[in-house]
Amino acid sequence: MTSFFQSLGMSYEAAWFTATIAGILLIALPLMLAVALIIYAERKLWAAFALRRGPNVVGPFGVLQSFADGLKVFLQETIIPSASNRGLFLIAPIITFTVALMAWAVIPFADGVVLSNINVGLLYILAISSLGVYGVVIAGWASNSKYPFYSAMRAAAQMISYEVSIGFILICIVLWAGTFNVGGIVEGQRSHIFGFINAYAFNPLLFPIAIMFLISSMAETARAPFDLTEAESELVAGYQTEYSSMAFALFWLGEYANVLLMCALNAILFWGGYLPPVDWAPLYAVPGIIWFFAKILLMFFVFAWVKATVPRYRYDQLMRLGWKVFLPISLFWVFLVSGYLMFTGHFA
Amino acid sequence: MIQLVSFYIFASIVIASAAMVIFARNPVHSVLWLIVAFFNAAGLMVLIGAEFIAMLLVIVYVGAVAVLFLFVVMMLDIDFAELRAGFVKNVPLGLLLAVVLAAELVLGIGAYQAGAVALGTPEAGAATVSAAVPNIEAIGGLLYSKYVFMFETAGLILLVAMVGAIVLTHRKSHGTRGQSISSQVQRRPEDATRNVNQPVGQGIEL
Amino acid sequence: MTDLSQYLPILLFLVVALALSSAFVFLPMGVSRLTGTYKPTEAKLAEYECGFPAFEDSRSQFDVRFYLVAILFIIFDLEAAFLFPWAVSLGETGWIGWGTMMLFLFELVIGFIYAWKVGALEWE
Numbered sequence: 185m186t187s188f189f190q191s192l193g194m195s196y197e198a199a200w201f202t203a204t205i206a207g208i209l210l211i212a213l214p215l216m217l218a219v220a221l222i223i224y225a226e227r228k229l230w231a232a233f234a235l236r237r238g239p240n241v242v243g244p245f246g247v248l249q250s251f252a253d254g255l256k257v258f259l260q261e262t263i264i265p266s267a268s269n270r271g272l273f274l275i276a277p278i279i280t281f282t283v284a285l286m287a288w289a290v291i292p293f294a295d296g297v298v299l300s301n302i303n304v305g306l307l308y309i310l311a312i313s314s315l316g317v318y319g320v321v322i323a324g325w326a327s328n329s330k331y332p333f334y335s336a337m338r339a340a341a342q343m344i345s346y347e348v349s350i351g352f353i354l355i356c357i358v359l360w361a362g363t364f365n366v367g368g369i370v371e372g373q374r375s376h377i378f379g380f381i382n383a384y385a386f387n388p389l390l391f392p393i394a395i396m397f398l399i400s401s402m403a404e405t406a407r408a409p410f411d412l413t414e415a416e417s418e419l420v421a422g423y424q425t426e427y428s429s430m431a432f433a434l435f436w437l438g439e440y441a442n443v444l445l446m447c448a449l450n451a452i453l454f455w456g457g458y459l460p461p462v463d464w465a466p467l468y469a470v471p472g473i474i475w476f477f478a479k480i481l482l483m484f485f486v487f488a489w490v491k492a493t494v495p496r497y498r499y500d501q502l503m504r505l506g507w508k509v510f511l512p513i514s515l516f517w518v519f520l521v522s523g524y525l526m527f528t529g530h531f532a
Numbered sequence: 533m534i535q536l537v538s539f540y541i542f543a544s545i546v547i548a549s550a551a552m553v554i555f556a557r558n559p560v561h562s563v564l565w566l567i568v569a570f571f572n573a574a575g576l577m578v579l580i581g582a583e584f585i586a587m588l589l590v591i592v593y594v595g596a597v598a599v600l601f602l603f604v605v606m607m608l609d610i611d612f613a614e615l616r617a618g619f620v621k622n623v624p625l626g627l628l629l630a631v632v633l634a635a636e637l638v639l640g641i642g643a644y645q646a647g648a649v650a651l652g653t654p655e656a657g658a659a660t661v662s663a664a665v666p667n668i669e670a671i672g673g674l675l676y677s678k679y680v681f682m683f684e685t686a687g688l689i690l691l692v693a694m695v696g697a698i699v700l701t702h703r704k705s706h707g708t709r710g711q712s713i714s715s716q717v718q719r720r721p722e723d724a725t726r727n728v729n730q731p732v733g734q735g736i737e738l
Numbered sequence: 739m740t741d742l743s744q745y746l747p748i749l750l751f752l753v754v755a756l757a758l759s760s761a762f763v764f765l766p767m768g769v770s771r772l773t774g775t776y777k778p779t780e781a782k783l784a785e786y787e788c789g790f791p792a793f794e795d796s797r798s799q800f801d802v803r804f805y806l807v808a809i810l811f812i813i814f815d816l817e818a819a820f821l822f823p824w825a826v827s828l829g830e831t832g833w834i835g836w837g838t839m840m841l842f843l844f845e846l847v848i849g850f851i852y853a854w855k856v857g858a859l860e861w862e
Contacts, residue, residue: 208751311587358822522836607804
């Protein structure tokens with residue numbers, strides 16, 4: 185893109201700067217649009233699972249529902265409770281949303297199409313997503329109200345519990361790919377199985393951790409069945425109880441942007457990212473970004489499906505699953521995968 | 533040019549937020565300023581090319597250690613008036629600690645100026661690494677071959693830390709019943725129910 | 739050497755994302771003042787409770803178990819931090835590197851088994 189702006193007669197620096205800003209906006213703005221549409225799609229899906237009709241009034245088939253909701257909250261009054269800590273109360277949604285956007289900087293959308301191609305891309309995603317816990321904790325604490333505070337503490341303990349096994353799962357993938365570069369991991373999956381299937385998930389050694397990663401990513405984003413942070417029967421609306429107007433909407437946007445990010449990570453780490461499913465020349469005629477989006481949507485369908493069908497966990501069950509099931513299994517899998525790769529001379 | 537500007541921005545934010553850690557009246561604000569300081573320190577690490585260390589700083593310090601700090605200061609009922617009352621009493625101790633830390637800093641810098649330190653390895657001298665290798669691989673290549681002993685010691689320290697933390701904080705709870713998932717799953721309808729052909733007009737033995 | 743030009747977009751992204759989200763928070767506050775929806779009342783600004791004034795301090799003392807989870811998390815996070823460089827340098831360090839890491843993991847598995855047996859991972 186830099187060369188395009190250079191052809192308009194800019195100097196290299198100016199062209200680079202314009203191209204980068206354009207790239208950032210090309211990620212951030214469509215992401216927000218995608219979040220709006222995905223919320224609509226999810227409501228339609230749940231409705232279908234429950235044999236209801238879902239949103240169908242605003243616009244054709246109700247497509248504009250999310251935009252109408254957005255406009256409504258935009259015009260609402262921002263209520264800052266008198267007991268709250270004003271500054272932190274307003275900073276919390278900013279942190280949540282900023283963090284949700286930031287991780288997309290290293291996601292490759294097609295071969296070579298990535299905003300920032302760093303060596304430690306996967307660690308960057310891990311680092312950024314570990315910041316997500318602060319938005320929730322600060323929101324709960326700054327509200328100075330009982331339910332948000334309980335919810336924030338639950339959320340923090342839940343997120344850090346599942347981050348452990350996510351870390352070990354990522355190590356299994358990195359062992360196989362040999363790099364922390366996200367694009368490199370996608371390329372590592374080219375003709376991975378039988379020389380023509382482009383996905384780690386069909387590898388019998390990696391399939392179990394693909395499932396574990398999917399479940400952990402639901403827990404990490406506090407989605408149903410792990411949505412203990414906003415269990416409305418116990419905690420009203422969780423850490424968002426005291427929020428209103430766009431500050432409330434930012435938590436929603438951030439949450440769904442995180443869900444999309446986790447879907448994208450599932451697609452990248454286990455299902456071949458922007459590569460077509462099989463290594464067959466005619467399939468490469470379809471642009472990589474289409475494959476990538478198709479995979480993200482498929483993962484999102486799984487997320488919505490789970491949310492519509494699985495009842496909520498209890499908190500002790502959630503912690504048990506994280507610490508007593510996923511942690512030992514993923515640790516054992518690091519041993520298994522590394523041992524297998526050493527014996528087969530993968531690194532030689 | 534951009535590097536220089538970013539260095540000064542990051543460095544001044546680190547110093548300013550470190551000062552705010554001390555001056556903030558509310559301990560929760562102190563921890564949040566500490567997080568800002570860590571984050572900008574990670575920025576400084578990126579600037580000198582240590583990208584792996586930068587990411588680790590965020591993952592370990594911001595993502596884990598600061599969460600623990602926040603848990604501690606948010607959940608303890610701290611009486612601020614009482615804390616301030618103890619200030620005068622603890623000033624000498626605090627000053628002593630500050631002097632010790634300053635002395636350690638001077639010592640550390642002095643040792644660094646004196647030359648490379650051999651960390652219990654047969655051949656002395658800092659290892660040289662080719663610049664083309666990403667630094668995460670370079671660290672791995674050294675840590676798991678040359679500095680194996682240090683690495684295993686770190687593992688033992690972690691083990692001690694884990695056991696110590698459990699001994700200090702864990703209390704047996706009474707009066708609560710845990711869930712045994714396996715016995716729940718293993719339970720079959722035959723164990724729990726029984727079919728009775730009930731004659732009319734008679735009671736049933738349970 | 740690290741390619742710093744790849745990190746500049748991240749810095750710019752941070753600036754843009756912060757600007758976007760701040761705009762989202764502060765613009766509606768201005769808009770609501772202009773349109774007249776901004777009408778705070780005492781009851782509206784009170785903290786949430788089910789129809790009665792809250793009667794206890796919201797910042798109560800918490801279960802010590804949360805600390806334990808956080809401490810265990812730090813330890814396993816550090817363990818993962820040691821695994822990251824190991825995973826990409828196995829080609830260089832070979833069987834020796836693999837063996838050291840397995841010894842390291844074994845040390846931590848001992849700690850994990852201890853935590854399990856003592857019941858530190860229970861949550862009721």
